[in-house]
Every structure is written in C-alpha cells, then in structure tokens.
Amino acid sequence: MAAKLAKHTYGKHRVRVSKVRRPRKAAPKNETHEFVEVSVDVELEGAFDAAYLKGDNRAVVATDTCKNTIYVLAKGDPIDSVESFGVTIAQHFLDEYDHVTACHVTLEERVWKRLLDSPHSFVASGAMTPTAKVTQSRGEAPQVSAGFEHLLIAKTTETGFADFHQSRYRTLSDTDDRILATDVTAAWDYDGSQVDYLAARQAIVEALLGKFIDHYSRSVQETLYLMGGAALEACDAVTNITLTLPNKHHILADLARFGLENENEVFVVTDEPFGYITATVAR
Amino acid sequence: MAAKLAKHTYGKHRVRVSKVRRPRKAAPKNETHEFVEVSVDVELEGAFDAAYLKGDNRAVVATDTCKNTIYVLAKGDPIDSVESFGVTIAQHFLDEYDHVTACHVTLEERVWKRLLDSPHSFVASGAMTPTAKVTQSRGEAPQVSAGFEHLLIAKTTETGFADFHQSRYRTLSDTDDRILATDVTAAWDYDGSQVDYLAARQAIVEALLGKFIDHYSRSVQETLYLMGGAALEACDAVTNITLTLPNKHHILADLARFGLENENEVFVVTDEPFGYITATVAR
Amino acid sequence: MAAKLAKHTYGKHRVRVSKVRRPRKAAPKNETHEFVEVSVDVELEGAFDAAYLKGDNRAVVATDTCKNTIYVLAKGDPIDSVESFGVTIAQHFLDEYDHVTACHVTLEERVWKRLLDSPHSFVASGAMTPTAKVTQSRGEAPQVSAGFEHLLIAKTTETGFADFHQSRYRTLSDTDDRILATDVTAAWDYDGSQVDYLAARQAIVEALLGKFIDHYSRSVQETLYLMGGAALEACDAVTNITLTLPNKHHILADLARFGLENENEVFVVTDEPFGYITATVAR
Amino acid sequence: MAAKLAKHTYGKHRVRVSKVRRPRKAAPKNETHEFVEVSVDVELEGAFDAAYLKGDNRAVVATDTCKNTIYVLAKGDPIDSVESFGVTIAQHFLDEYDHVTACHVTLEERVWKRLLDSPHSFVASGAMTPTAKVTQSRGEAPQVSAGFEHLLIAKTTETGFADFHQSRYRTLSDTDDRILATDVTAAWDYDGSQVDYLAARQAIVEALLGKFIDHYSRSVQETLYLMGGAALEACDAVTNITLTLPNKHHILADLARFGLENENEVFVVTDEPFGYITATVAR
Known part of the structure; x- marks a missing residue:
C-alpha cells in the first residue's frame, strides 16, 4: 500500500496528580502545607514509525510508562508552577530516550487556596484554570507558553x-x-x-x-x-x-x-x- | 384504558436571567452597579388532568408563559437572594392562577463578584453555586430550603x-x-x-x-x-x-x-x- | 450537641466494569464474544450510626470494599441485564453483612452492539442508556425498577x-x-x-x-x-x-x-x- | 503602543438549525419527511483591522448577522450533507462581502434516523457525530474536510x-x-x-x-x-x-x-x- 505516515504523535493525556508540599519529613503535625493539583498531557515525537508501519513496538515507550513517569517527576519537582513542571517533564523525556525528537506537554492546574487560616485545609477556586504548554525539540531550548481558561x-x-x-x-x-x-x-x-x-x-x-x-x-x-x-x-x-x-x-x-x-x-x-x-x- | 394519572408536574427549566441593579434610572454613568445571575426551574401542580387525559389544554399555562413570567418578575423583584426570588415566584403563580395548587421553584446562582474596584465590572466566582428550593402549596406558607453545590x-x-x-x-x-x-x-x-x-x-x-x-x-x-x-x-x-x-x-x-x-x-x-x-x- | 442523625446512606458510585462473555475458557480464538459494560452505584443502610456519632468505624464496610465486591460479583454473574445484576448485588450485601438493613443499587449500561459480523468487535450505541434501580430491605424481596435515559x-x-x-x-x-x-x-x-x-x-x-x-x-x-x-x-x-x-x-x-x-x-x-x-x- | 495585530478571526459559533424536508408545500399530511439538524460555526477573515485598532466597526459584519445568515441559507440549501451546506455558507460570505478574504465553516450533525416506519418521526442516533470543515479563500476553490467524532x-x-x-x-x-x-x-x-x-x-x-x-x-x-x-x-x-x-x-x-x-x-x-x-x- 502506498499509504505514507505523514505525521504522528502519541502519549498519555489526563494524568492527574496532586502534591502536598511540606517543609520537611520530620515536621510537626501542625506544619503548614501547600497543595497543588495538575492534569498533564504528554506527547512524544520521534522514531516510532516502525510501530505504525510494521507493528514493531521496540521503540514505543508505553503510554503507561509515560504516566508512571509523571508521578515520579512529581516527587522530585517542586511543581512551583505548571510552566516549570512542564519544562521538567519535557526535558526528562528528551534526556531519557535518545530516539525521542520532541516532547509536548500540556498542563492545567486546579487552584487550591488556603481555607480560612488552616495550615492544611484548602478550597478549590473555580475562578480561572491556569494552563501551560511546553514544547521542546532535541538540541533546542524549551518553548514555554502560559495562559488560562475559564x-x-x-x-x-x-x-x-x-x-x-x-x-x-x-x-x-x-x-x-x-x-x-x-x-x-x-x-x-x-x-x-x-x-x-x-x-x-x-x-x-x-x-x-x-x-x-x-x-x-x-x-x-x-x-x-x-x-x-x-x-x-x-x-x-x-x-x-x-x-x-x-x-x-x-x-x-x-x-x-x-x-x-x-x-x-x-x-x-x-x-x-x-x-x-x-x-x-x-x- | 385503565391507566391512572398518579402524579404530574410541569413547568419551565433553565430560565436564565441576569439583572443589573442600579441606584436609580437617572444615576450618572459611573454609578455603582450590582450584577446577579440566576437560573430558575419552575414547576406547577394543579388541575391539569384534562390535558393528559383528554388533550384539553384550557387550563395549561404554557411553559413559554412561565418563562415570560420569570423575566417580568425579575424586573420587579430586587433578587436579593435566590431564596427571596424563589418566594416571589412561587407566590406569584399561586396568586395568578386559581387552579394551581402548588408551585415548586428551584434556583441556582452564578455568583458575580466585583472586579477590582470597578463600579460596573464583575468576575464570576466558581467557588460555590448557591441554590434554593421553594415549595408553596395553596393556603400555606412557602417552605424554603437553601444550600449550595460544587x-x-x-x-x-x-x-x-x-x-x-x-x-x-x-x-x-x-x-x-x-x-x-x-x-x-x-x-x-x-x-x-x-x-x-x-x-x-x-x-x-x-x-x-x-x-x-x-x-x-x-x-x-x-x-x-x-x-x-x-x-x-x-x-x-x-x-x-x-x-x-x-x-x-x-x-x-x-x-x-x-x-x-x-x-x-x-x-x-x-x-x-x-x-x-x-x-x-x-x- | 443535640444534633440528631435523621437519615444516612453511603456507598460507592461510578464503579464501572466491563465483561467479556465467552462460551468457555478453552474456546478457540474465533469464538463469539458478547461484551457488556455497566456503571454501578451501590449504597448501604444499616447500623452505621457509631461512625457518624463517635468516629467508630468498626461497622463501616469501606467504599473501597464495595468497589472490590462489584468486580468480584461481575465475575460470577452473567450480567444478562442491569436489572438482574442489580438484584445479585443487593442480595449479596444483605447476605454478607448482618448489620446492613437495606441496599440500593443504581445501574446504567453502555450498550455495545456487534460491529458488522465480527465475533469480537463492538460499537457503542448512543441511542439510549438502559438503567435499573434495585432496592432490597432485609427480609423482603428486591424491588426492581427499570428504565432508560437519553x-x-x-x-x-x-x-x-x-x-x-x-x-x-x-x-x-x-x-x-x-x-x-x-x-x-x-x-x-x-x-x-x-x-x-x-x-x-x-x-x-x-x-x-x-x-x-x-x-x-x-x-x-x-x-x-x-x-x-x-x-x-x-x-x-x-x-x-x-x-x-x-x-x-x-x-x-x-x-x-x-x-x-x-x-x-x-x-x-x-x-x-x-x-x-x-x-x-x-x- | 507597538502592539501588532498578528492574526484575527471572528464569527458565530453553535448556530444550531434543524430542517424538515418535505416533498412540497401542498403535500398531504402523511407525506414523508426527512429531518436534519446541524450546528454551525462560521468565522470570517478579512479587512477588520480597524475594529481592533481604532474601534471602527464599519466593516464588521455582526456575529448576529452571521447567525441570521445561517438560518436564511438553511432555507435555500437542501442540507444534503454537512459538507455541501458548509460549501454553501463559505461561498455566500465571500460573495456577499467584498472585504472578507476567507471564510471558515465548521459543522457537526446530529443524525436523526427514521423511527420505525413513521413518515415523520425520528430518533437521534448517538453512534457517531458527522463533522465537516470548509475553508474558502477569495479566488480559490473551497477546501473540504470531512470526518466524525464520538x-x-x-x-x-x-x-x-x-x-x-x-x-x-x-x-x-x-x-x-x-x-x-x-x-x-x-x-x-x-x-x-x-x-x-x-x-x-x-x-x-x-x-x-x-x-x-x-x-x-x-x-x-x-x-x-x-x-x-x-x-x-x-x-x-x-x-x-x-x-x-x-x-x-x-x-x-x-x-x-x-x-x-x-x-x-x-x-x-x-x-x-x-x-x-x-x-x-x-x-
């Protein structure tokens, strides 16, 4: 068949992760927490043609692996912002897999604000959804776009x-x-x-x-x-x-x-x- | 046919109305506004059996009329709260139509908060949706239930x-x-x-x-x-x-x-x- | 405090399960499959007051356990209909837990129809969502209600x-x-x-x-x-x-x-x- | 200010229209109907810069006018398909307004199928949503893309x-x-x-x-x-x-x-x- 693979990308969408930021492990119970929640879409471009053309999966990083990776990176990254977390994720996939040529990360945040003066209670603000999009191609700096919805x-x-x-x-x-x-x-x-x-x-x-x-x-x-x-x-x-x-x-x-x-x-x-x-x- | 009409109610749902509250008609352009938005569901009970049983519509207040009524009532009522507006609506339908025996009004509010210090700009707060339910039967006081969602x-x-x-x-x-x-x-x-x-x-x-x-x-x-x-x-x-x-x-x-x-x-x-x-x- | 616990129920909602029905384990690869998908809400009533009033959880069947149970029951039940599966579930919770006095099961089905003449391919029909509600109180027969949405x-x-x-x-x-x-x-x-x-x-x-x-x-x-x-x-x-x-x-x-x-x-x-x-x- | 208007488009989205196709006006009551429902998004490109840059609206075809136009075109067009109706719409806006340089029309259809053998009753099939996208630039043929969702x-x-x-x-x-x-x-x-x-x-x-x-x-x-x-x-x-x-x-x-x-x-x-x-x- 003369069908040509003109463009392709794949990854995992709607990987939702929350993180509690504590001062340190041994902190007393009434330590002050910060709470952040993001949903991550990650897409990979690279040498994946064989999967499409020949059913050869050897290069395919499973989308399940992509999901696992997000959780692991959420451990190490402070998630100060959707932008910075996106940069961490894009950089990781390029560093980890030589055959990945570009990584696209789209993030949205559910904003949790401190509830009253509680050190560890939060209320979701529905006023705006911060978003970010990070695209990084191999050998280049990440391109960061930020924004919001709603x-x-x-x-x-x-x-x-x-x-x-x-x-x-x-x-x-x-x-x-x-x-x-x-x-x-x-x-x-x-x-x-x-x-x-x-x-x-x-x-x-x-x-x-x-x-x-x-x-x-x-x-x-x-x-x-x-x-x-x-x-x-x-x-x-x-x-x-x-x-x-x-x-x-x-x-x-x-x-x-x-x-x-x-x-x-x-x-x-x-x-x-x-x-x-x-x-x-x-x- | 032996089919019995055991229970019935009808009305209009999702009648969405917003109201700008101004101090008075002749106020200067930079008067301070208040802005309120509600969605109203109204349901009527009463002597409507003939519509179901005989196709006789003479008693049926069209749901379109119910809709018109909400807009008219929004003009006269200050809409101080979803509860009070609900009471106005329920009372109206009982007063207006002798054959209505009960009126159920369900309301939800989109809360608009003042934006910065502008006298006439607003931002929707998605933090909570205030709700109210007013039920009034003929000859009785309205029963008011209040609450919120989300x-x-x-x-x-x-x-x-x-x-x-x-x-x-x-x-x-x-x-x-x-x-x-x-x-x-x-x-x-x-x-x-x-x-x-x-x-x-x-x-x-x-x-x-x-x-x-x-x-x-x-x-x-x-x-x-x-x-x-x-x-x-x-x-x-x-x-x-x-x-x-x-x-x-x-x-x-x-x-x-x-x-x-x-x-x-x-x-x-x-x-x-x-x-x-x-x-x-x-x- | 004089607050009285007037009514209570709890359980797990949106337990989504699919089942492939095969003729038998050893069937050849081109055996004909049937495919069914349901979403189950289960709620329990019973002697759970101590959890609310004293923080005593000993009687509480975790909602996580309720979820596990649905998957286990999906193995044994043929899921011929949402009605019959609901009856199985309600009966199970009454049989398993002496302190449960009533079980409410609400189900909805995503209907998968055979795709062309394939023995194991299916297309979701969006034309209607079959629903069922089964309520069973201890010592009584299940009350079954069926219906549809959309x-x-x-x-x-x-x-x-x-x-x-x-x-x-x-x-x-x-x-x-x-x-x-x-x-x-x-x-x-x-x-x-x-x-x-x-x-x-x-x-x-x-x-x-x-x-x-x-x-x-x-x-x-x-x-x-x-x-x-x-x-x-x-x-x-x-x-x-x-x-x-x-x-x-x-x-x-x-x-x-x-x-x-x-x-x-x-x-x-x-x-x-x-x-x-x-x-x-x-x- | 040095802010440059780099790209712009506007129009009306979610213009939903249904059409009953009858053999002719004088047909008997039991004539056979066909029933079609589409939602149309239309966007215009052209010489609209002054609206953005100077608040000069003289070139702006109101989105309300765009909406009216869809209803008018629905009268004349048979709406045989979302593709053909999209072509009609794009062509119209280019013909009607000299300063429009390109028109983008996105359509989706709610498919109504005949209900049983009734000449004028229909059931919505939720199995798939046909879509089309028509883009036409002045002096060029329309580019038609078709597809489906869900x-x-x-x-x-x-x-x-x-x-x-x-x-x-x-x-x-x-x-x-x-x-x-x-x-x-x-x-x-x-x-x-x-x-x-x-x-x-x-x-x-x-x-x-x-x-x-x-x-x-x-x-x-x-x-x-x-x-x-x-x-x-x-x-x-x-x-x-x-x-x-x-x-x-x-x-x-x-x-x-x-x-x-x-x-x-x-x-x-x-x-x-x-x-x-x-x-x-x-x-």
Missing part, C-alpha cells in the same frame, strides 16, 4: 456596539449600553529569557483585568486588542498573546410586550449561539 | 480512616494520614420564621468550613455529622441539613516500584469511582 | 399546541403543526412477579415508541399519558411508569424579516430554557 | 501490546490478549475533485470499520495506520486522513486477591488517564 468576566455598562456593517441580513440595532460578558481563554509565548513564571502570570492577569475595566468598549475586538497590548506591556519576556473572547450574550429581555420598560436591567442569559472573537497580538 | 474542599492531613469493617473483599489498609477531598452539596430547611437569607447562608457556610478544619477526621461520616451539627448551631431557623460529601479520592502514588519513598507527598487524583456519603442531621 | 425522539408534524390558558404573560400563539422533540427518561416499577427483564424492556420500549408515532399530539402531556398507558398494556408486571419528556424546543425561524416564507421548514434548535413535563401513570 | 468501538480479543520499549519506569507487562476500546475522531481532506459527499463518507466509514476488525492489532499505532490506509483506498478523492484513537483503557480486574482467576473476563473501565495516539496518513 475566566468569566462581565461589564454591565461602558460597553456598546454601534455603526457596524449594514447588510440585508442585519437585524441587530446599534447600542451604546449593553452587557459584555465573556469567558476568556488566553495563551502567551515566552521568548526564552529567564522568567519568574508566577510573577509574570500575575502581572499579565492583572494587566488584562485592569485594561478590561478601564475603557468604554466599542466592540469585543477593540477590547481584545487593548487587553493584548496591556499584557505585552506588563511583561517584556512575552512575544505575543492570543486571546479568545467569546461573547456570552446577555440579551435585553423584551418587557414592552407586558407594558414594562426595561431600562437595561433584565437580561436573558444564553450560552449558544455565541459570538466568537479571537486574535493574536504581537510586538 | 464547593470543593480538601484536607491534606488530620484525616484518616482506620479500624473499619474487616471482610473477605477488603483490601484497603488502615491509615491515619491521608488526603480528604470532597465536593460538598448542602441543603438546609428553614422553619418558616423570619430569616435574613443572606446572613443565614453566610453563617452556615462559615460554620461548615470552620468545622471542616477544626478536628482530626476519623471518617467522612464523622466529619459530615460534625459539620451538620455546626450548621444547626449557627442558625436557629434551620430545622435540618442534608450534606453530601463524595470522597474524591487522592490515592497515594506507588513510587516504591521505582525505588522512591512517597512520604504522603504525591497522589493520583481520580474522579471515579468515588465514595458517596450523605446524611441528614436534624434537631 | 432517548431523543422527534415528530416533525402531527403535533400541535392550541387552546391553552390565556393570561397576561402569554405570548405564544396556537399552532397545529410544530416540531415536538424530547429527550425521554423513563422508569417503571415491577410488581415482584417473575419477569424476563430483557423481553419486558423490549416490549415496553416498543410500546412507548409505537405510541409516540401513532397519534396527533395535542400536547406533550397528552402524548406522555398515552405512552405511559401503552407501556402498562405492554407488560402486566409493571405497576406504574414515570416518564419525563422535556420539550427540547425547535423554534420556527423568523425568516419573514428577510422576505422569505418559512413553511415549517427551518427551525432554531435550543437546549435551554426547556419545557419540563413529568408524570407517573399507574394502573 | 465513534466508540472496541475489540475484545485479537489485540495485544508486547515487546515495547523497556525502561526504568515501565511497569506494564506484555499482553497478547487485551481489550482495545477507542473513541475515534477522524478527518479527511478532499482533493477538490467532484465528490458525492454522502457516498464517500459511507465508503470511508465502512473501510475504517472493516479494517478495525480484520487483523490482530499489535498496537493502536498499527491499527491506526491500517485504518488510515483503508480509508485512502476507499476513496480516490481523499488526499490524507487524520485519525485520533485514544486508548480508553479497560484494565483487567485483579481478582487473584480474592482467590479468583480472571480469564480476561472482568475489566475495570476508566476514562482517565488515557493513551492518546494520533497520526495523519497520506498518499
């Missing part, structure tokens, strides 16, 4: 959409006062310089949020661009940022049918269909 | 499970130091006395969390009972509380296979199967 | 909704030709007589579907009642059936705005809000 | 995994008899020649399934490659196919702990972690 933010005024394109299927009216609600996904690339991932993340998130609130938004597009620019300004090591800002519509409820005036007070909340706006802002 | 909390020590039943299929060992992670669902009933729903909710949640952290947990069961008792103590108007504490297992990773000691540091996180523990604690 | 069916004509209640918030017009789409959940109780669960299920599903298509539907309510009656007629051992028929609205698209007539051809599909209609039909 | 298939024997790479973190044993279960995602590109999309899809799915069952599988990788090759053989117009075959593990239950022999009969079903294998097979 940040729901809204403006209840200072947002409009007007003077947009007129065409035969347009029915939406101009508005200078609406709700803008969105579920932000962000991913930014680092340039390879030394970076404090946690500090950079905090600065970038603050910049994104600070920009979201500081202007009258003439469109999701404009706000996206301004937010992207603010992120670039907040961290020199970021080369570009991709933002996806779905427009999770809150539609003004039609109360006039019932003899009531709706002064931008009551809205119908919908999940679908939704406006989808994405762009990459670079230096 | 509160993920964990203890990284001060929790064990030992000396439990020995039987031929037991393989789990005793432990006096494990992770206890759970996704709490709670619902408590009010006794009908005058209650400040928001203050009561806050006191109950604080009591639940405070109890979760204050003791060595010998089992999920013991912790559930202690938490339930604390909730009852925190609010006199609560007659009982039902708590569901699934055991979202973090299983100690077996690193001995790789020559490593796992000093309660690295855990495999699983969603299923999961331990399911539920109980009602009453006065 | 059966999506639709009628594209021969369905209307007219002459329903007029009120100030009604905006929906009468129609004698609409789409009726629903995602049926059904559960029926058996009377305890000897029943061939698979044959009964097949007869009941056929009766439900046959009734769904055979009449002009004046409302979801009427169709629900007719379907329920047909199910009772199809199987003498069924004492009652509860049907839930959410109205998954396909709303006529308003094309008149664009100068087009929509002759009941193009519909906007929505998931929420949705009409919710449920009733129990009994003999 | 095809769950399994082999209960004639599948093994042995002689794979040995390393310090490997714990998995060789096996020559296991369960291979996977949830196939497939996408293939057409070369632009005239194609009967429905016939091609059927031939390709049959080839994929026929190949899945016809050999002893030495690895998911080998089976993926063989399936990809079979698809290419089944349709000359396909230039390449990308298959993703997650390994949804059914793990042999350890019953030896309970004195039982598990002759490849009872398996623990897991969703995560899962092996992830993807490759593109080309001519």
Whole structure:
C-alpha cells in the first residue's frame, strides 16, 4: 500500500496528580502545607514509525510508562508552577530516550487556596484554570507558553456596539449600553529569557483585568486588542498573546410586550449561539 | 384504558436571567452597579388532568408563559437572594392562577463578584453555586430550603480512616494520614420564621468550613455529622441539613516500584469511582 | 450537641466494569464474544450510626470494599441485564453483612452492539442508556425498577399546541403543526412477579415508541399519558411508569424579516430554557 | 503602543438549525419527511483591522448577522450533507462581502434516523457525530474536510501490546490478549475533485470499520495506520486522513486477591488517564 505516515504523535493525556508540599519529613503535625493539583498531557515525537508501519513496538515507550513517569517527576519537582513542571517533564523525556525528537506537554492546574487560616485545609477556586504548554525539540531550548481558561468576566455598562456593517441580513440595532460578558481563554509565548513564571502570570492577569475595566468598549475586538497590548506591556519576556473572547450574550429581555420598560436591567442569559472573537497580538 | 394519572408536574427549566441593579434610572454613568445571575426551574401542580387525559389544554399555562413570567418578575423583584426570588415566584403563580395548587421553584446562582474596584465590572466566582428550593402549596406558607453545590474542599492531613469493617473483599489498609477531598452539596430547611437569607447562608457556610478544619477526621461520616451539627448551631431557623460529601479520592502514588519513598507527598487524583456519603442531621 | 442523625446512606458510585462473555475458557480464538459494560452505584443502610456519632468505624464496610465486591460479583454473574445484576448485588450485601438493613443499587449500561459480523468487535450505541434501580430491605424481596435515559425522539408534524390558558404573560400563539422533540427518561416499577427483564424492556420500549408515532399530539402531556398507558398494556408486571419528556424546543425561524416564507421548514434548535413535563401513570 | 495585530478571526459559533424536508408545500399530511439538524460555526477573515485598532466597526459584519445568515441559507440549501451546506455558507460570505478574504465553516450533525416506519418521526442516533470543515479563500476553490467524532468501538480479543520499549519506569507487562476500546475522531481532506459527499463518507466509514476488525492489532499505532490506509483506498478523492484513537483503557480486574482467576473476563473501565495516539496518513 502506498499509504505514507505523514505525521504522528502519541502519549498519555489526563494524568492527574496532586502534591502536598511540606517543609520537611520530620515536621510537626501542625506544619503548614501547600497543595497543588495538575492534569498533564504528554506527547512524544520521534522514531516510532516502525510501530505504525510494521507493528514493531521496540521503540514505543508505553503510554503507561509515560504516566508512571509523571508521578515520579512529581516527587522530585517542586511543581512551583505548571510552566516549570512542564519544562521538567519535557526535558526528562528528551534526556531519557535518545530516539525521542520532541516532547509536548500540556498542563492545567486546579487552584487550591488556603481555607480560612488552616495550615492544611484548602478550597478549590473555580475562578480561572491556569494552563501551560511546553514544547521542546532535541538540541533546542524549551518553548514555554502560559495562559488560562475559564475566566468569566462581565461589564454591565461602558460597553456598546454601534455603526457596524449594514447588510440585508442585519437585524441587530446599534447600542451604546449593553452587557459584555465573556469567558476568556488566553495563551502567551515566552521568548526564552529567564522568567519568574508566577510573577509574570500575575502581572499579565492583572494587566488584562485592569485594561478590561478601564475603557468604554466599542466592540469585543477593540477590547481584545487593548487587553493584548496591556499584557505585552506588563511583561517584556512575552512575544505575543492570543486571546479568545467569546461573547456570552446577555440579551435585553423584551418587557414592552407586558407594558414594562426595561431600562437595561433584565437580561436573558444564553450560552449558544455565541459570538466568537479571537486574535493574536504581537510586538 | 385503565391507566391512572398518579402524579404530574410541569413547568419551565433553565430560565436564565441576569439583572443589573442600579441606584436609580437617572444615576450618572459611573454609578455603582450590582450584577446577579440566576437560573430558575419552575414547576406547577394543579388541575391539569384534562390535558393528559383528554388533550384539553384550557387550563395549561404554557411553559413559554412561565418563562415570560420569570423575566417580568425579575424586573420587579430586587433578587436579593435566590431564596427571596424563589418566594416571589412561587407566590406569584399561586396568586395568578386559581387552579394551581402548588408551585415548586428551584434556583441556582452564578455568583458575580466585583472586579477590582470597578463600579460596573464583575468576575464570576466558581467557588460555590448557591441554590434554593421553594415549595408553596395553596393556603400555606412557602417552605424554603437553601444550600449550595460544587464547593470543593480538601484536607491534606488530620484525616484518616482506620479500624473499619474487616471482610473477605477488603483490601484497603488502615491509615491515619491521608488526603480528604470532597465536593460538598448542602441543603438546609428553614422553619418558616423570619430569616435574613443572606446572613443565614453566610453563617452556615462559615460554620461548615470552620468545622471542616477544626478536628482530626476519623471518617467522612464523622466529619459530615460534625459539620451538620455546626450548621444547626449557627442558625436557629434551620430545622435540618442534608450534606453530601463524595470522597474524591487522592490515592497515594506507588513510587516504591521505582525505588522512591512517597512520604504522603504525591497522589493520583481520580474522579471515579468515588465514595458517596450523605446524611441528614436534624434537631 | 443535640444534633440528631435523621437519615444516612453511603456507598460507592461510578464503579464501572466491563465483561467479556465467552462460551468457555478453552474456546478457540474465533469464538463469539458478547461484551457488556455497566456503571454501578451501590449504597448501604444499616447500623452505621457509631461512625457518624463517635468516629467508630468498626461497622463501616469501606467504599473501597464495595468497589472490590462489584468486580468480584461481575465475575460470577452473567450480567444478562442491569436489572438482574442489580438484584445479585443487593442480595449479596444483605447476605454478607448482618448489620446492613437495606441496599440500593443504581445501574446504567453502555450498550455495545456487534460491529458488522465480527465475533469480537463492538460499537457503542448512543441511542439510549438502559438503567435499573434495585432496592432490597432485609427480609423482603428486591424491588426492581427499570428504565432508560437519553432517548431523543422527534415528530416533525402531527403535533400541535392550541387552546391553552390565556393570561397576561402569554405570548405564544396556537399552532397545529410544530416540531415536538424530547429527550425521554423513563422508569417503571415491577410488581415482584417473575419477569424476563430483557423481553419486558423490549416490549415496553416498543410500546412507548409505537405510541409516540401513532397519534396527533395535542400536547406533550397528552402524548406522555398515552405512552405511559401503552407501556402498562405492554407488560402486566409493571405497576406504574414515570416518564419525563422535556420539550427540547425547535423554534420556527423568523425568516419573514428577510422576505422569505418559512413553511415549517427551518427551525432554531435550543437546549435551554426547556419545557419540563413529568408524570407517573399507574394502573 | 507597538502592539501588532498578528492574526484575527471572528464569527458565530453553535448556530444550531434543524430542517424538515418535505416533498412540497401542498403535500398531504402523511407525506414523508426527512429531518436534519446541524450546528454551525462560521468565522470570517478579512479587512477588520480597524475594529481592533481604532474601534471602527464599519466593516464588521455582526456575529448576529452571521447567525441570521445561517438560518436564511438553511432555507435555500437542501442540507444534503454537512459538507455541501458548509460549501454553501463559505461561498455566500465571500460573495456577499467584498472585504472578507476567507471564510471558515465548521459543522457537526446530529443524525436523526427514521423511527420505525413513521413518515415523520425520528430518533437521534448517538453512534457517531458527522463533522465537516470548509475553508474558502477569495479566488480559490473551497477546501473540504470531512470526518466524525464520538465513534466508540472496541475489540475484545485479537489485540495485544508486547515487546515495547523497556525502561526504568515501565511497569506494564506484555499482553497478547487485551481489550482495545477507542473513541475515534477522524478527518479527511478532499482533493477538490467532484465528490458525492454522502457516498464517500459511507465508503470511508465502512473501510475504517472493516479494517478495525480484520487483523490482530499489535498496537493502536498499527491499527491506526491500517485504518488510515483503508480509508485512502476507499476513496480516490481523499488526499490524507487524520485519525485520533485514544486508548480508553479497560484494565483487567485483579481478582487473584480474592482467590479468583480472571480469564480476561472482568475489566475495570476508566476514562482517565488515557493513551492518546494520533497520526495523519497520506498518499
């Protein structure tokens, strides 16, 4: 058969691991804990063609082995951030297996925050899911991308959409006062310089949020661009940022049918269909 | 046909509405907003048998009408809480339709918190979903139940499970130091006395969390009972509380296979199967 | 503390097990397989109060043990149906543990159908999820309830909704030709007589579907009642059936705005809000 | 600010539409219907920079307009397939708006099959979700990719995994008899020649399934490659196919702990972690 293997990758997805960080083994019972939970996807590229073409598995690192490896690496790595843990994992697979040419690691974190003032109790914050993607090719430095998912933010005024394109299927009216609600996904690339991932993340998130609130938004597009620019300004090591800002519509409820005036007070909340706006802002 | 209509209810589910609360219509643009979002399920009981038995719809309030009604009521009600909005809705349907004998309203809230110090920007907190259930029968006071879903909390020590039943299929060992992670669902009933729903909710949640952290947990069961008792103590108007504490297992990773000691540091996180523990604690 | 333990149950949920049924161990490689997959929730009631009240776990059968037990029982039971496997499980827990007073088993099946004519390949049918609930109290016969979830069916004509209640918030017009789409959940109780669960299920599903298509539907309510009656007629051992028929609205698209007539051809599909209609039909 | 707009696209996602195909308007009531339901994502590229950079919306076709357009096009197009409807949509946006340089349409279908022999009743088949992706740039022919998601298939024997790479973190044993279960995602590109999309899809799915069952599988990788090759053989117009075959593990239950022999009969079903294998097979 003339079928050619054009591209291939494999690995283990959804390897979920949690780690309790303690000061030391012999610490007293009321030592202060830190608690971190991540889900890891790891994919390998390399000399695996024979498995596909001939059923020859000798080069195949079992995905089960990949899974075991994540747990072992979680022991040695402090998991200070999803970014740094991703770097550890990618580096390991290249170091361990000569025939692996590239390793891709995608991570997401469930953020556990300290509960009240307990030294060892935690509550999951659902406000945002930090993510990271680390790609490393043999002989090269790791490429680190960081970001987050599921940040729901809204403006209840200072947002409009007007003077947009007129065409035969347009029915939406101009508005200078609406709700803008969105579920932000962000991913930014680092340039390879030394970076404090946690500090950079905090600065970038603050910049994104600070920009979201500081202007009258003439469109999701404009706000996206301004937010992207603010992120670039907040961290020199970021080369570009991709933002996806779905427009999770809150539609003004039609109360006039019932003899009531709706002064931008009551809205119908919908999940679908939704406006989808994405762009990459670079230096 | 001898088929009897034994029980029936109908209504509209997932009516999602958001409301912007402004000080007044003529307020300046930089007025401070509050933003609330709820999803409402409403169900009606009453003299609807003819619809089922004879295809006679004259008594049927269309579920579309139920939906419209929620939006109208959202205009007039301040939606101070899911509990109070539920009471408004239940009362309305009984007042409006003589042939409705009971109304059941189930609500859940998406909590929007102020974003930074913006007067009109908000971020959704995913930490917990407040819920309420209001049931009102004609001629009676509304029965109000409040609660929440999706509160993920964990203890990284001060929790064990030992000396439990020995039987031929037991393989789990005793432990006096494990992770206890759970996704709490709670619902408590009010006794009908005058209650400040928001203050009561806050006191109950604080009591639940405070109890979760204050003791060595010998089992999920013991912790559930202690938490339930604390909730009852925190609010006199609560007659009982039902708590569901699934055991979202973090299983100690077996690193001995790789020559490593796992000093309660690295855990495999699983969603299923999961331990399911539920109980009602009453006065 | 005066807190009383009013009700409690616990067990393991989402114990997922698959079983390959082979004719016999020594069968040749090309023997014909059958493949079944179920997810089991098991809950126990009994003398477990001390665990809640005193942290005394001696009576507690660990949920981990419950899980192990399901796998062991899956070995011995043919898993001919979710109903029969549920009976096996409930009976086992009562037989094994004297202090268990009642056992509740909830099961759902992923249906695997033979793929082409292969003796050992299967394709998952997503058309319907069979379910069962078995409750057995000590000294009594098991109570078996069977049913299904996620059966999506639709009628594209021969369905209307007219002459329903007029009120100030009604905006929906009468129609004698609409789409009726629903995602049926059904559960029926058996009377305890000897029943061939698979044959009964097949007869009941056929009766439900046959009734769904055979009449002009004046409302979801009427169709629900007719379907329920047909199910009772199809199987003498069924004492009652509860049907839930959410109205998954396909709303006529308003094309008149664009100068087009929509002759009941193009519909906007929505998931929420949705009409919710449920009733129990009994003999 | 030096922020550059590097890439951008926007549109409407999850525009869900259903269509009833009738022979003609004046057909009798018992005419035979066909029923089709699709969800459409449409994205536009073009001269939209001013919206991002200057808040100038004059070129922006509102996503609401995009949504309206889908409904209008659903009226005129027979929706014979997701592929052909996608072509119609992409072509429309290029024809309608001179400043649009490219249009991307992603579609998925909910397959409704005739229910029994009813002329106008249907049941949703959950067995597979057909998908299509159409990309068209101005002045070029549409590029059509077709595929599907959520095809769950399994082999209960004639599948093994042995002689794979040995390393310090490997714990998995060789096996020559296991369960291979996977949830196939497939996408293939057409070369632009005239194609009967429905016939091609059927031939390709049959080839994929026929190949899945016809050999002893030495690895998911080998089976993926063989399936990809079979698809290419089944349709000359396909230039390449990308298959993703997650390994949804059914793990042999350890019953030896309970004195039982598990002759490849009872398996623990897991969703995560899962092996992830993807490759593109080309001519």
